[in-house]
Amino acid sequence: MAADAEALEQVRTIGEQYKYGFVTDIESEFAPKGLNEDIVRFISKKKEEPEWMLEWRLKAYRHWLTMEEPKWQKPQYPAIDYQDSYYYAAPKSGDKPKSLDEVDPQLLEVYEKLGIPLREQEVLAGVEGAPAIAVDAVFDSVSVATTYKAKLEEQGIIFCSISEAVREHPELVKQYLGSVVPYSDNYFATLNSAVFTDGSFVYIPKGKRCPMELSTYFRINAENTGQFERTLIIADEGSYVSYLEGCTAPQRDENQLHAAVVELVTLDDAEIKYSTVQNWYPGDETGKGGIYNFVTKRAACRGKNSKVSWTQVETGSAITWKYPSCILQGDNSVGEFYSVAITNNAQLADTGTKMIHIGKNTRSRIISKGISAGNADQTYRGLVRVQRGANGARNYTQCDSLLIGDKCGAHTVPYIESQNPSAQVEHEATTSRIGDDQLFYCRQRGMDEEEAVALIVNGFCKEVMQTLPMEFAVEAQKLVGISLEGSVG
Amino acid sequence: MALLEIKNLHATVDDKPILNGLDLTIGGGEVHAIMGPNGSGKSTLSYVLSGREGYVVTEGEVLFDGKNLLEMEADERAREGVFLAFQYPVEIPGVTSITFLRTAVNAVRKHHGESPFDAMDFVKYIREKASGLNVSDDMLKRAVNTGFSGGEKKRMEILQMSALDPKLAILDETDSGLDIDALKIVADGVNAMRSDERGLLVITHYQRLLDYIVPDHVHVLAKGRIVKSGGKDLAVELEKTGYAEFLEDAA
Numbered sequence A: 001m002a003a004d005a006e007a008l009e010q011v012r013t014i015g016e017q018y019k020y021g022f023v024t025d026i027e028s029e030f031a032p033k034g035l036n037e038d039i040v041r042f043i044s045k046k047k048e049e050p051e052w053m054l055e056w057r058l059k060a061y062r063h064w065l066t067m068e069e070p071k072w073q074k075p076q077y078p079a080i081d082y083q084d085s086y087y088y089a090a091p092k093s094g095d096k097p098k099s100l101d102e103v104d105p106q107l108l109e110v111y112e113k114l115g116i117p118l119r120e121q122e123v124l125a126g127v128e129g130a131p132a133i134a135v136d137a138v139f140d141s142v143s144v145a146t147t148y149k150a151k152l153e154e155q156g157i158i159f160c161s162i163s164e165a166v167r168e169h170p171e172l173v174k175q176y177l178g179s180v181v182p183y184s185d186n187y188f189a190t191l192n193s194a195v196f197t198d199g200s201f202v203y204i205p206k207g208k209r210c211p212m213e214l215s216t217y218f219r220i221n222a223e224n225t226g227q228f229e230r231t232l233i234i235a236d237e238g239s240y241v242s243y244l245e246g247c248t249a250p251q252r253d254e255n256q257l258h259a260a261v262v263e264l265v266t267l268d269d270a271e272i273k274y275s276t277v278q279n280w281y282p283g284d285e286t287g288k289g290g291i292y293n294f295v296t297k298r299a300a301c302r303g304k305n306s307k308v309s310w311t312q313v314e315t316g317s318a319i320t321w322k323y324p325s326c327i328l329q330g331d332n333s334v335g336e337f338y339s340v341a342i343t344n345n346a347q348l349a350d351t352g353t354k355m356i357h358i359g360k361n362t363r364s365r366i367i368s369k370g371i372s373a374g375n376a377d378q379t380y381r382g383l384v385r386v387q388r389g390a391n392g393a394r395n396y397t398q399c400d401s402l403l404i405g406d407k408c409g410a411h412t413v414p415y416i417e418s419q420n421p422s423a424q425v426e427h428e429a430t431t432s433r434i435g436d437d438q439l440f441y442c443r444q445r446g447m448d449e450e451e452a453v454a455l456i457v458n459g460f461c462k463e464v465m466q467t468l469p470m471e472f473a474v475e476a477q478k479l480v481g482i483s484l485e486g487s488v489g
Numbered sequence B: 001m002a003l004l005e006i007k008n009l010h011a012t013v014d015d016k017p018i019l020n021g022l023d024l025t026i027g028g029g030e031v032h033a034i035m036g037p038n039g040s041g042k043s044t045l046s047y048v049l050s051g052r053e054g055y056v057v058t059e060g061e062v063l064f065d066g067k068n069l070l071e072m073e074a075d076e077r078a079r080e081g082v083f084l085a086f087q088y089p090v091e092i093p094g095v096t097s098i099t100f101l102r103t104a105v106n107a108v109r110k111h112h113g114e115s116p117f118d119a120m121d122f123v124k125y126i127r128e129k130a131s132g133l134n135v136s137d138d139m140l141k142r143a144v145n146t147g148f149s150g151g152e153k154k155r156m157e158i159l160q161m162s163a164l165d166p167k168l169a170i171l172d173e174t175d176s177g178l179d180i181d182a183l184k185i186v187a188d189g190v191n192a193m194r195s196d197e198r199g200l201l202v203i204t205h206y207q208r209l210l211d212y213i214v215p216d217h218v219h220v221l222a223k224g225r226i227v228k229s230g231g232k233d234l235a236v237e238l239e240k241t242g243y244a245e246f247l248e249d250a251a
């Protein structure tokens, strides 16, 4: 006990110093607004990157200059002024709320419902000076993370930040970075390639089954989430890993635009399960102040019998635009996509998946559950492509939409391209509404309206929720209820 | 003080008058049966009492335990102890019956300042009640009423009643669609819940049910009003005569 107190005291002192040091650091690490080659060089230098990394970033940047922002997706958003943003800067402290009193009370209400302790609330809400206040929260997570890391290292598993990986494991990064999402892939991925500053790197060696769920949660507490995150996960032959991204607490950020890239690679007989709960700040009822989430997530099932499963629960952001995809190269490889997307008020989402069947007997399964309430609008956009050589490929797609109220919309846009006559592609879609009879039945049993909606919607998404790791699933269920509050009546 | 006091109740659905001055008083411990022709307003009465939207009270009052029932929202009435066994129980896909039951029971417990059941305790609590009603674990794990047979749905309604322990239970044609064995199981379940405090309002078309659940009072509802009341013999009489006389009278 005494030792603990001592350790805490030490951390507290370090915390003070850190806070002080941090302030001076801000002055020197501040890159001016705007985007140009110097900024890209600055970022690379700050990250102490080798020359090849800088070259790659510059290639991406130069390519980005020749690209046009996409306009085909359903969500329309106000033009983003890329020259008016910071690409390497600590957030201006003047803009931050000084205390929880200045934070949007609705946001605080949500924290309370999720049972998040006050100190963590401050961190999540971006209250000025919060990292120092939440020193023991950070302390806890750091110590847990360290224990984890030691355990992982024993097995030869690498789990670190992408910047650390560039420095410590350059051969792996060089081989795989951009091998699934090339720097020239799309407008936002290219921008990310030029300026990414954060993200995770995971490598699971041959034949190893990662003994625990890897989660960004600890990393998020210790550092701030980046605007341009880059994640790379490699599962070597016969290995397995389950990775959790995000946390259920709504997160606010100074940066409106988030353009992450996630690349997954599975070699022979390997499996990656990637679960996301995304709950960025959606903005107020009109969507003001919400985050634009434009993410490129793609997996390459390179090896035979390999498998990637994406599970996502999307409840946040003002605008979401993402299509976690699988390129099924290895024979008998399997791609799965399980998705729950909830849009309420003025939120817009255009999400779905792409399954590209290249190898023989490749299989894919898509289960998408979309829930729209308020004035929200949602589009499922899915592509299933079977290439010429993919004999015996099979796909099953099921898209269900649930509407709450009569001012919201749901659209399903399936694209099926098959160049192989032996392929079987199945698509089912349904649209339903929460029935008055269901609501009344629940209320007659004592549940209030919000509880009833949460229960019915969770039932609707059950197939997807079941694929989440246990603790995550419980939180995600709570989140479903919270994000639909006020959607009925 | 009576448990439930309905005075001169008038109610409309889609502006169409369905209940036209209905009076009924139920005391604690009493079982009342309501019989009446199709479309006479029996289910409507049950919905008005339980607060379903779209059922508009235009006149009259309803006191429940001395409180103005009509002022309360549907869920509040339920938590206060009004239970309706539905004529047509509703399916809720994906929600297991046990989760549904636990959510409901915990909502009521919370209302009474009791601590909620955790998942383990609830399994014990509900199993005990379920076994008497021949509701298997397998049924508890299936989605609420989804793919249930008619008889299974009705047994699930009675299980819910028993789990929620209401002060007033309205059973809307709980006997319809039941085979003879199931009818007995359901009736035993209901009888087990008879107590000095609880009131029961049993809506049925058949005297047969009332052989098992013996009522203290029987009422005939026709054209939105109680047109005749009597003891349990009235049900036997109606079985012979039918409702023709009441329909002519009211016309």
Ligand SMILES: Nc1ncnc2c1ncn2[C@@H]1O[C@H](COP(=O)(O)OP(=O)(O)OP(=O)(O)O)[C@@H](O)[C@H]1O
Binding pocket: B013, B014, B016, B018, B036, B037, B038, B039, B040, B041, B042, B043, B044, B045, B087
């Ligand atoms: N939503 C509605 N709109 C219009 N009329 C309605 C509506 N709901 C019920 N009614 C009418 O109200 C009347 C009473 O219906 P109710 O269901 O209460 O009858 P009931 O006595 O329960 O009949 P049954 O014995 O067939 O169950 C019927 O004429 C019915 O058509």
Ligand SMILES: [Mg+2]
Binding pocket: B042, B043, B044, B087, B172
């Ligand atoms: Mg009826």
